[in-house]
Amino acid sequence: MVKLIAVYRKPEDVEAFDKHYFEVHAPLAAKMPGLVKMEVSKVFGAPGGESDLHLIAEMYFESKEAMMEALSSPEGRASGKDLRSFAGQIVSMHFAEVV
Secondary structure, three states: OEEEEEEEEOOOOHHHHHHHHHHHHHHHHHOOOOOOEEEEEEOOOEOOEOOOEEEEEEEEEOOHHHHHHHHHOHHHHHHHHHHHHHHOOOEEEEEEEOO
């Protein structure tokens, strides 16, 4: 199993970000073919106190191939386009293998 991980730093307008993320972006991402599970976590702090992170989204796929197919699908491209439009400056994306 592999996952696509999106790490979002705190946006300037948390309320507007959350509204768009949960009402528009997450439903788009959830439509990607082959998506097994999607987990979204709100960061509330760090061992040292404050964190500059806001959300971490993890999207699970059965294989690297399934993940790449999902990202290149019409649904994956629509999700990517939306992501760039509202969070391009505050998100980092990562691929990981579940061990």
